[in-house]
Amino acid sequence: xxxxxxxxxxxxxxxxAGVTCVTFFVLRLVPGDPARLLVPQATDEATLxxxxxxxxxxxxxxxxxxxxxxxxxxxxxxxxxRYRQPVVDLLSEAMIPxxxxxxxxxxxxxxxxxxxxxxxAVRPGGWLDRIVLVFALTGQAxxxxxxxxMLVLLLAVNQPLLPAIGMESWTSFVLPTMALATGxxxxxxxxxxxxMLEALGESYVRTARAKGLPVVKIVGVHALKNASxxxxxxxxxxxxxxxxxxxxxxAIFHWPGLGSLGLQAVQTRDFPVLQGVAIxxxxxxxxxxxxxxxxxxxxDPRIRITAKA
Amino acid sequence: MKKQSFAxxxxxxxxxxxxxxxxxxxxxxxxxxxxLAVTSPGLLAGCGGCQPSKSGATIGNLRxxxxxxxxxxxxPFNQATQIEAKINRLLFxxxxxVTPENEIGPGLxxxxxxxxxxxxxxxxxxxxxxxxxxxxxxxxxxxxxxLASGATGEQSVMAAQWxxxxxxxxxxxxxxxxxxxxxxxxxxxxxxxxxxxxxxxxEKGEEALSKAPNGxxxxxLASDAPMRKVLExxxxxxxxxxxxxxxxxxFVQEPQTRINALLSGQAxxxxxxxxxxxxxxxxxxxxxxxxxxSLEIQLLFLRANKPPFDNSPELRRAVAWGIDRxxxxxxxxxxxxxxxxxxxxxxxxxxxxxPAYRYDPERAKQELAASGHQGPVEIVLLGSKGxxxxxxxxxxxxxxxxxxxxxxxxxxLLEIGAFFQAMSQGEGNxxxxxxxxxxxxxxxxxxxxxxxxxxxxLWGASxxxxxxxxxxxxxxxxxxxxxxxxxxxxxxxxxxxxxLPLFYNQNILAVRKGVQGVKLAAVPKCDFWPIEx
Numbered sequence: 120x121x122x123x124x125x126x127x128x129x130x131x132x133x134x135x136a137g138v139t140c141v142t143f144f145v146l147r148l149v150p151g152d153p154a155r156l157l158v159p160q161a162t163d164e165a166t167l168x169x170x171x172x173x174x175x176x177x178x179x180x181x182x183x184x185x186x187x188x189x190x191x192x193x194x195x196x197x198x199x200x201r202y203r204q205p206v207v208d209l210l211s212e213a214m215i216p217x218x219x220x221x222x223x224x225x226x227x228x229x230x231x232x233x234x235x236x237x238x239x240a241v242r243p244g245g246w247l248d249r250i251v252l253v254f255a256l257t258g259q260a261x262x263x264x265x266x267x268x269m270l271v272l273l274l275a276v277n278q279p280l281l282p283a284i285g286m287e288s289w290t291s292f293v294l295p296t297m298a299l300a301t302g303x304x305x306x307x308x309x310x311x312x313x314x315m316l317e318a319l320g321e322s323y324v325r326t327a328r329a330k331g332l333p334v335v336k337i338v339g340v341h342a343l344k345n346a347s348x349x350x351x352x353x354x355x356x357x358x359x360x361x362x363x364x365x366x367x368x369x370a371i372f373h374w375p376g377l378g379s380l381g382l383q384a385v386q387t388r389d390f391p392v393l394q395g396v397a398i399x400x401x402x403x404x405x406x407x408x409x410x411x412x413x414x415x416x417x418x419d420p421r422i423r424i425t426a427k428a
Numbered sequence: 429m430k431k432q433s434f435a436x437x438x439x440x441x442x443x444x445x446x447x448x449x450x451x452x453x454x455x456x457x458x459x460x461x462x463x464l465a466v467t468s469p470g471l472l473a474g475c476g477g478c479q480p481s482k483s484g485a486t487i488g489n490l491r492x493x494x495x496x497x498x499x500x501x502x503x504p505f506n507q508a509t510q511i512e513a514k515i516n517r518l519l520f521x522x523x524x525x526v527t528p529e530n531e532i533g534p535g536l537x538x539x540x541x542x543x544x545x546x547x548x549x550x551x552x553x554x555x556x557x558x559x560x561x562x563x564x565x566x567x568x569x570x571x572x573x574x575l576a577s578g579a580t581g582e583q584s585v586m587a588a589q590w591x592x593x594x595x596x597x598x599x600x601x602x603x604x605x606x607x608x609x610x611x612x613x614x615x616x617x618x619x620x621x622x623x624x625x626x627x628x629x630x631e632k633g634e635e636a637l638s639k640a641p642n643g644x645x646x647x648x649l650a651s652d653a654p655m656r657k658v659l660e661x662x663x664x665x666x667x668x669x670x671x672x673x674x675x676x677x678x679f680v681q682e683p684q685t686r687i688n689a690l691l692s693g694q695a696x697x698x699x700x701x702x703x704x705x706x707x708x709x710x711x712x713x714x715x716x717x718x719x720x721x722s723l724e725i726q727l728l729f730l731r732a733n734k735p736p737f738d739n740s741p742e743l744r745r746a747v748a749w750g751i752d753r754x755x756x757x758x759x760x761x762x763x764x765x766x767x768x769x770x771x772x773x774x775x776x777x778x779x780x781x782x783p784a785y786r787y788d789p790e791r792a793k794q795e796l797a798a799s800g801h802q803g804p805v806e807i808v809l810l811g812s813k814g815x816x817x818x819x820x821x822x823x824x825x826x827x828x829x830x831x832x833x834x835x836x837x838x839x840x841l842l843e844i845g846a847f848f849q850a851m852s853q854g855e856g857n858x859x860x861x862x863x864x865x866x867x868x869x870x871x872x873x874x875x876x877x878x879x880x881x882x883x884x885x886l887w888g889a890s891x892x893x894x895x896x897x898x899x900x901x902x903x904x905x906x907x908x909x910x911x912x913x914x915x916x917x918x919x920x921x922x923x924x925x926x927x928l929p930l931f932y933n934q935n936i937l938a939v940r941k942g943v944q945g946v947k948l949a950a951v952p953k954c955d956f957w958p959i960e961x
Binding site for chain 1: 691885
């Protein structure tokens with residue numbers, strides 16, 4: 120297990136380093152002079168050059184990269200062009216709201232999808248199964264940004280029951296979580312239902328039934344455990360999509376997270392902040408995948424065996 | 429395949445223990461606990477209440493959501509963002525102020541008079557103190573004006589706007605004299621945009637000034653987070669404390685999100701309301717709109733440093749006659765005013781020009797023929813997406829109009845950062861952009877944008893006649909002489925069409941009903957001192 124973990128960690132370091140290098144150079148290829156976007160239109164070229172010197176964007180690209188790497192290795196991701204604050208401080212402030220939103224959405228989706236998917240699979244063709252299938256279909260078809268706008272209009276603007284923007288109290292979580300979790304619930308519902316249907320058709324389930332075990336134990340212990348591998352796989356894959364969607368949802372709800380920070384940084388060509396956001400997202404994604412790998416290994420010993428081999 | 433793997437797992441799971449010794453059940457319990465722990469900050473944070481926050485309902489606090497990001501630089505003489513300039517207007521005072529009636533009124537100077545063509549004498553207000561407790565004196569005026577006007581040799585955005593350095597002589601405790609290196613007509617308008625800093629702060633340098641604003645204005649900066657600024661009323665303000673106890677300015681990027689916040693009761697006032705949103709809000713019983721035609725002109729720049737528009741006023745006039753500017757303005761909103769001059773109606777000495785260039789395709793074709801061009805004239809229309817109102821729709825309309833009179837137009841619409849870069853690199857023949865002036869004086873509106881050594885370099889301005897006329901306007905002291913010069917400038921620009929004014933942009937605020945005293949002027953500022961919430 121430790122070799123397996125070590126190998127995965129080494130891979131994660133390489134992935135993060137790769138993402139860092141690629142984003143650094145790709146960002147600089149995007150047209151747009153950060154200095155020009157920071158000064159009034161009337162600014163003359165000499166003053167602009169002074170601003171470029173202050174920002175360090177007048178230096179050759181490789182020199183900028185060397186400085187960035189040297190700083191990053193010591194935990195310094197530079198200073199935001201726009202806010203004139205250390206990027207690390209901005210990221211640490213923005214990371215918590217994003218992670219809280221993503222985690223809340225994921226937890227909500229799991230809590231709703233898991234029991235509903237199981238119940239639907241236990242009685243395939245029943246009324247609950249039909250409702251689940253319709254919800255799974257519509258939930259996947261609805262874009263999260265559209266749903267977010269509709270939720271705001273219905274529950275915050277027309278009927279001011281919940282906050283429309285910001286992260287000010289637990290009620291602030293309700294609408295963005297609904298918008299973000301709906302698609303995930305739909306995906307997980309289908310996955311759980313399908314894998315449970317397959318598991319319930321297995322011979323060990325028939326044996327358990329023949330032995331007279333209670334249905335709850337057969338479904339909740341034997342079948343669910345075996346049906347959880349595809350569920351975990353999908354959950355891991357969906358994390359990336361969830362973070363991507365969270366960036367859009369954050370803009371709609373003015374959520375003070377990485378998405379809002381990143382979008383503003385795109386507009387102002389705030390390269391250090393964009394770089395920082397990309398690194399954080401890469402790290403979260405890599406760690407989530409690592410977690411999925413570990414859960415895999417826990418659930419399926421063959422993976423550990425393959426890793427050892 | 430799946431069935432096989434499940435069967436295998438079922439068999440192997442009989443051991444029920446990881447190779448590390450951790451039980452699976454423990455692991456799953458731990459994972460669930462971790463999930464709850466991660467989500468708990470959000471859940472716990474909200475235990476205080478189940479209703480949406482309605483800080484707007486708090487008497488004395490005004491929550492203002494703005495559409496421009498802050499930069500975190502409070503040094504007023506190198507101001508890069510309009511939003512910080514607006515906040516600085518509340519933190520600092522100026523010697524004179526532009527009144528809502530668009531006239532020059534008293535500020536920290538109670539009165540002023542001109543001694544000779546280079547010298548002005550100002551009588552200062554007594555009993556004014558800075559937020560830090562320092563008394564306001566002539567020394568502060570001397571340090572501020574000399575720094576702002578460039579007399580100290582420091583380069584700054586403000587020094588470029590002044591153009592003419594001014595020295596300040598302290599006559600006595602109440603009187604100062606401003607002496608310019610040369611006659612400077614727009615001095616009062618410049619004084620109305622030049623914040624007065626504390627002399628002791630100026631000695632500390634720009635870095636210190638950029639981080640800790642210390643003015644004599646009605647509000648004090650109480651909190652300076654990247655996305656949110658909190659201002660508190662200054663109890664010793666010379667006009668008396670502001671009616672608002674605090675005002676919170678928050679950057680909310682999406683226009684519709686700002687409106688949603690207002691309608692849901694989370695904001696008291698929002699800025700940059702788009703005309704189509706204003707139409708939606710017009711009948712709403714929760715909010716009202718405050719509008720003013722701004723000094724910002726939506727312009728079509730005709731790049732003058734490369735063919736086909738260089739040296740061809742006929743071709744430029746063909747563009748002016750060939751574009752349905754009324755239709756462009758209507759695309760934005762029915763109340764949008766079509767461009768009538770290269771100055772905005774809020775600028776001093778504004779005069780509507782003739783001919784009005786009402787859409788006339790035949791006249792455009794005649795001008796095109798007179799320009800001597802054979803066959804369709806190929807041009808690139810450079811524009812941006814999502815920055816100026818209806819830029820895409822207007823660009824398409826312009827391209828369609830011009831293609832009907834003998835131009836072959838290729839539209840190049842870019843994201844705003846890329847647009848500015850393309851503009852500064854000389855791309856495009858027609859550029860769909862805008863120009864705003866910091867104050868009502870025509871020198872501030874025209875001085876830089878038609879000067880090849882100023883912002884005119886961005887679009888290839890090259891007409892030295894205009895530069896000479898503007899220099900004359902800058903040095904003219906007598907108001908009637910200034911009026912005559914700027915009438916000539918407006919007429920010259922209108923006839924030669926280096927740029928084509930399309931329409932004047934509107935400043936629109938949406939305000940929650942119950943908030944009183946909100947006034948908006950053409951100059952991009954809103955005085956918060958009289959506002960009540």
